[in-house]
Amino acid sequence: PSFGFLFDIDGVLVRGKTPIPAAKTAFQKLVNSQGQFLVPVVFVTNAGNCLRQKKADQLSHLLGVPVSQDQVMMSHSPLRMFKRYHEKCVLVSGQGPLLDIAQDLGFCQPITIETLREKHPLLDAVDHDRRPSVLVTVVLFGEPVRWETNLQLIIDVLLTSGYPGNPYHHENYPHIPVLACNMDLMWVAEAQSPRFGHGTFMVCLENIYKKITGKDLKYEALMGKPSQVTYQYAEHLIRAQAAQRQWHKPIQTLYAVGGSAALSRDEDTDNSWENELACAAAARCRSVLVCTGVYNPHSEVPLDPRDSIAQTVFHGHRDFRFDPGLVEPDHIVPDVNAAVDLVFQLENFAP
Numbered sequence: 209p210s211f212g213f214l215f216d217i218d219g220v221l222v223r224g225k226t227p228i229p230a231a232k233t234a235f236q237k238l239v240n241s242q243g244q245f246l247v248p249v250v251f252v253t254n255a256g257n258c259l260r261q262k263k264a265d266q267l268s269h270l271l272g273v274p275v276s277q278d279q280v281m282m283s284h285s286p287l288r289m290f291k292r293y294h295e296k297c298v299l300v301s302g303q304g305p306l307l308d309i310a311q312d313l314g315f316c317q318p319i320t321i322e323t324l325r326e327k328h329p330l331l332d333a334v335d336h337d338r339r340p341s342v343l344v345t346v347v348l349f350g351e352p353v354r355w356e357t358n359l360q361l362i363i364d365v366l367l368t369s370g371y372p373g374n375p376y377h378h379e380n381y382p383h384i385p386v387l388a389c390n391m392d393l394m395w396v397a398e399a400q401s402p403r404f405g406h407g408t409f410m411v412c413l414e415n416i417y418k419k420i421t422g423k424d425l426k427y428e429a430l431m432g433k434p435s436q437v438t439y440q441y442a443e444h445l446i447r448a449q450a451a452q453r454q455w456h457k458p459i460q461t462l463y464a465v466g467g468s469a470a471l472s473r474d475e476d477t478d479n480s481w482e483n484e485l486a487c488a489a490a491a492r493c494r495s496v497l498v499c500t501g502v503y504n505p506h507s508e509v510p511l512d513p514r515d516s517i518a519q520t521v522f523h524g525h526r527d528f529r530f531d532p533g534l535v536e537p538d539h540i541v542p543d544v545n546a547a548v549d550l551v552f553q554l555e556n557f558a559p
Contacts, residue, residue, distance in 0.1 A: 212248035212446040216466030224397035230543035254390040256350035257304035283390035283432035302349030343370035385428035391525035497537040
């Protein structure tokens with residue numbers, strides 16, 4: 209095959225924990241009788257609350273085909289490339305087994321919000337024996353459970369340059385580095401309308417920081433769809449699969465099913481990760497949006513991109529420039545099974 213699939217999960221393959229009926233049918237077309245994939249497939253999710261292996265096991269069960277962890281890309285997966293932070297003491301925010309996730313990504317000294325709270329029940333730094341190491345980086349894996357606690361303590365860390373027991377010093381700007389995964393404003397579960405995502409938590413954090421300091425919260429890196437680092441890392445995984453199967457034909461086209469094919473990039477963020485990846489080899493990336501998730505085919509696209517922030521169609525992150533390509537799909541289909549059929553037709557691929 210000269211193409212590969214990048215499958216979104218929520219709203220494309222599942223809604224919450226309920227599989228979308230078309231998903232099993234679609235994946236029977238993508239594997240042979242031995243359960244081997246006929247084309248390179250990567251599952252690209254903005255979820256960040258578990259290890260890749262757990263998500264692979266969930267997908268294997270839901271889809272009825274064997275999925276390996278090397279086919280799964282969580283929103284935090286590109287953090288493996290940010291090696292210069294791996295030896296530093298970092299504060300991690302989100303849900304799930306955060307320490308396991310952070311250590312699996314390469315971080316040697318992660319501290320959770322819960323640990324920070326226990327060591328500073330009143331944010332009292334008098335007892336130096338209970339004081340954690342100075343925090344030098346904040347990593348936002350995903351939305352936490354207790355937003356007020358996380359917002360308070362992350363602000364404390366940012367405004368004290370990593371010493372949350374100390375008084376605020378507004379002159380400490382720019383603040384210590386912040387790495388954020390998953391900018392989704394909303395996501396689809398079993399409920400009839402979308403639910404708040406990590407992007408909503410980030411909006412709160414950004415606005416609280418600006419309200420207090422008068423300055424913008426700055427991110428060292430943003431990852432998760434539709435960021436550039438996410439799609440380049442996904443292509444890296446696609447190429448690795450093709451090489452493992454000894455498919456020598458170059459991968460020319462990537463089909464993003466359920467997600468945007470456009471790459472959003474904030475020019476101010478750190479792009480040192482590019483040295484970790486080979487240059488992008490695919491000639492094109494096409495979006496195939498399905499109508500089983502958040503996507504609304506009846507939304508209007510603003511005629512003038514400069515007006516986009518005032519219009520509800522653009523739910524992207526503050527630091528991503530509006531690009532009509534983000535909301536204009538190459539193809540629209542009813543569900544993931546129709547998406548697989550369409551791609552096979554476009555590629556003249558006969559399994």
